[in-house]
Amino acid sequence: MFMRVLLLGLTVCLLSSATPAIGQAPALKCLAVDATGNVQVTWQAPSSDCGAFFNYYIYFSPSSAGPYVLIDSVASFTVTTYYHVGANADQSSGFYYIESSSLCPNTLSDTIETMFLSIGNTALGTADLFWNNLHTPSVPTNTEMYLLFREDTITGLLQILDSSYQVEAFSDTFTTCGDPVDYQIFMVDSSGCTSASNIAQLGLDISSPPIVIIDSVSIDPVTGSVIIGWQMSAAADVMAYVITIYNIQNLGFDDVDTVYGIGTTFYLDLFNNLNPSDSMLIYAIDTCGNASSPISGHSTIELKAELDTCGGRATLEWTRYFDWPTGVAEYDIYVSQNGGSFQLENTTPDLEYVFNIFRGISYCFFIRARDGSGTKTSSSNIRCSYN
Structure with a gap:
């Protein structure tokens, strides 16, 4: 009986020694990159029920796919930080994991990477x-x-x-x-x-804002002043828009006026600085003084009317509207008689139209261009005649 108990005890001991304790893995918690790209590695120690502790082994790779290189070891169980000099984590992410060595089988932490901004x-x-x-x-x-x-x-x-x-x-x-x-x-x-x-x-802002897209240039029917509308700049730091005209004599641009605020997308030439025949452009200026490039300018429609009272005809001629990306689809001819409201008389793709007139009636005309997309219009100056 004693022999059986002894054998049973030996069997239990042998089984116990054949199944070693399983230790917890160290847990990586933080990676702090300094100004020169070195990294402070911080982890949490594993459980300490594995008896003797030998080392933490610290592995590193500049790529998640590896290969990983053993960069150093820490022999103290209670030391849970390591300063990695030469990690170059200011250039790209660095990847780390830690291996714990003790009487338990070696265990590995998860792999974590430095934050790269x-x-x-x-x-x-x-x-x-x-x-x-x-x-x-x-x-x-x-x-x-x-x-x-x-x-x-x-x-x-x-x-x-x-x-x-x-x-x-x-x-x-x-x-x-x-x-x-x-x-x-x-x-x-x-x-x-x-x-x-x-x-x-x-870095220093040396980038020019995007080109300003003009929607249309028209003539105010009451004052005869030029009206310009454009799209708001996509650059958030734009502070002003400059209205400029192309000077054909010196082949350059002459600034006419400036409006402030990125959301300002409308200009009425109250002081008649612009002529209908001018090629008008807009460029944006940001808070660092960078200016966008002006592109080909828009020109208003300038209407001329010649009356033939004997023949009972009014010949209308106007300049072509420039510079919609989709071009001009058609021109609408509007007529007012004896000071009444303007009515659509006809539509034409041409730059000329003949209108029948009668004695004793006063006439006023203007032309409205429509772009190829059907979303933009431009109105000419008004011409009136009195019989």
Whole structure:
């Protein structure tokens, strides 16, 4: 009986020694990139019930696909940070995992990557920020609240700009006309550490705003002044639009007036600075003084009317409207008799029209052009005749 108990005890011991304890893996929590691209790696220690602890082995790769290189080891169980010099995480993301070595079988952490911040689309007067998460899905103890910092242009210090929850993108309506401005992203972990992205710079704004698209140029029927309408600039930092005309004598542009505010898309020439025959252009100026390029100008329709009272005819002639992308579909001829309201008389693709007139009736005419898309019109000056 004693022998059976002894054998049973030996069997239990052998089985116990054949099934070693399974240790927990270390948990990577934070990666903080400094100004020169070095990385502070922070992790949480695994369970300590595996007896003797040997090392943490830290592996790194500049690519998620590897290969991963053992960059160093930490021999103290209670040391849970490592400063990786030469990671170049200011140039691209760096990828890390940690292996724990003890009496238990070695265990590996998840692989996480540094947050890499990039800035784009500055030509439109915004700083569009894009970055990546440390891991997908998120590290369980991360707050998932990204804190966005921007350099104060006066003090030179990073200051909180905004926050973004679970969204790795942000658009900042900001441009710099002087020194470059720094941005950096931070995220706090509930374990107490903080991850930080690289510092990305918004460079000096030297980009010109996009070309201003003129909708139409018309003549005010009451004052005879030129009216110009255009589309609002897509560049968020535009502060003014300059009305200019093409000077055929010196083959250059003459600025006529300036209107302020990006949402100002209408100009009425109250001081008659413009002539209907002028080729009119608009260019935008942003807050750094960059100007868009003026393109081929729009010219209004200039109407002339010649009366033949003996023959009972009014011959109307007008200049072609320039410069719609879809061209002019047709010209509408409007007529008013004895001061009455204008009525559509006829439509033609030509630049001339003959109208029958009668003695004792006064006539006024104007021409309205319609573009090929059917969305834009331009009206000429008014010509009147009195019999």
